[in-house]
Each structure stands twice: as structure tokens, then as C-alpha cells.
Amino acid sequence: MRPRQKIEWGKAIIYIGPSLIVLFIIAVYPMLYAIRSGFWSWHLHRTATRAFVGFENYIKLFLDQRFLKSVGITFLLTSFSVSGTMVLGFLLALLLHKPFRGKNITLGLLTVPMIMAPVVSALMWKVFLFEPDVGLVNWFLSLVGIKGPSWVSTSPWASISVVIVNIWFMTPFVMLIMEAALSGLPKEPIEAAKLDGAGYWKRVLYIIIPMLKGKILFTLIFRITVDYRMFDIVYTMTRGGPAFDTQVLSIWVYNVALRTFRIGYANAGAVVMMIVIGIICFLILIPTTGKRSEKL
Helix, strand or coil: CCHHHHHHHHHHHHHHHHHHHHHHHHHHHHHHHHHHHCCEEEECCEEEEEEECCCHHHHHHCCCHHHHHHHHHHHHHHHHHHHHHHHHHHHHHHHHHCCCCCHHHHHHHHCHHHHCCHHHHHHHHHHHHCCCCCCHHHHHHHHCCCCCCCCCCCCCHHHHHHHHHHHHHHHHHHHHHHHHHHHCCCHHHHHHHHHCCCCHHHHHHHHHHHHCHHHHHHHHHHHHHHHHCCCHHHHHHHCCCCCCCCCCHHHHHHHHHHCCCEHHHHHHHHHHHHHHHHHHHHHHHHHHHHHHHHHC
16 A cells, blocks of 8 residues: 555544444444344343343244234334325425525425424424314314314324324425435436427426436435334324324334333344344335346
8 A cells, every 4th residue: 555545544534533433332332232132131120130042032022912013003104104205295396396486485484394303393283283172183174064083092093193293294304305306307308308298297207207216215215214213203192002003113112121121122122123124225225226237
């Protein structure tokens, strides 16, 4: 290695080193610790009885009906939330793509949900909008003669409430990414399709979406990883109820670790949760990696 290259590597280590150390402390080490402790029987109030049990915790997980139900609930809520944010965010980006008077103000107003803390958003919807007696949603429904439900305390309305709030909170994020991606598209293919007589939605389906495929996949994977481990909105609104109908995996891990104090068992569930997210993201990326290898 040349002296100049050594100097450049030394500068890179100086600049990147602190970030890598912080990343290791807050992300890598906790993940490795969770994987290791998942193989132990460890009760927080009986640390002296801590023992290595191998895959026993993982076997118990797949026999635990409440854990399996949490997996299904997480998958269901994530599917609806991610689908809703991707569709609404993309449609809003199309709507705001062309310049118009007051565009910056409109974008600023639409991003208000994203800049609010998730707990604040959940409390606002729970107290002011979804409250069964004095909430605004049930009040509007009463104006047209409909008796509104108890949104966050009955099934299936609790799940629907969580999905609505999550879509409201994360749609601006998708909108901003898609709007920036639309601004970077070349205009020639779109104009050529327009001259050939293609309508607006045909141009969107056959020209714009294929050109945005990479950005859409990136946003989709990010949304899945965020929603699959959602905790704050669900816990603030429903605490996982009613009757565990909104107990997603993150709340299951929280309850097992900090209410029953079975740390090893909870970490085993967290590891399974991490593996499932990885598999889903990998399955989404398989078509793109296959096409790239064919081109090469």
C-alpha cells in the first residue's frame, strides 16, 4: 500500500470510526446479545437460576399460540399500513409533482404528521378523534344518523384505528420520496408517450412506475422494516388490546420481557422477528437481483 493510500485510509478511519463505534454500541452489540441470550433460560428476578437451554426457547415459541397470533396480527397490520401509505403517498406525489402557486405551503402542511412524535399523534387521534362519546369522528357520523363504535376498545375497530393512524403518520414520508423521485425523471420518454396518444394513467403505469421501480422498492422495504416493529402508536392507543387483538410482535416482546421478566424467551422472540423481517425484504429483492444478473 502506497504512503498516500495509507494517509487516506487513516483519514477515513478518523472520520468514520466514531460513527462505527456508536453503531456497534447501539445496534450491533444489542443484536448479538439478544441472539446469545435467546439460547438461555433467564428470568430477571431469578438470575441465579440462569441456564443454557439451546433451542428450547425457539421450540416453545412455535408452540405458543399467543406468539403465533402476534405474528399474524403484525403481518396483517403491516400489510394494510404499508399498502395504504405506498398508494396514498404515490398519488399525493403525482398530484403535487407539477408546480403550482402555494406548492411549498401545501407540502409543508402535508408533512406535519411526519414531524410529530408518534406518541403525540396516537394520543391526538385517540382522545380528540376516536373517543367514543365526544370524539370528532363519532360526532360527524352522528350527523348522518350513524352511531360510531368504540374505536380503540372493540374489535375489529381497534385494528382499523391503528392502521388509520399509522397511514396518516407515514404517508408524508412516502410522498416526499416519491415527489423527489418524480422530479428526477427524464422528461423525454414521458413526452414521447404523450405525443403517441397515451393517456395520463397509461403514462403513469407504463412509463413512470417502471422508471421509479428502484425507488419504490427501497421505500417499500423501509416501510416494511418500520411497520413490522411498530410499537409506540399501537401501545399508546390500545396497549395491545382488546383481548390481544392488536398485540403486535414488539408489544409481545415488551410484555414477556418487562411483565413476566422472561428475558431469554423474549429475546428469542425478538430474534425470530428480526429473521422474519430479513426474509421478507430478501424475497422482495429477489426479482431485481435476478434481472441484474441476467443483464450482466
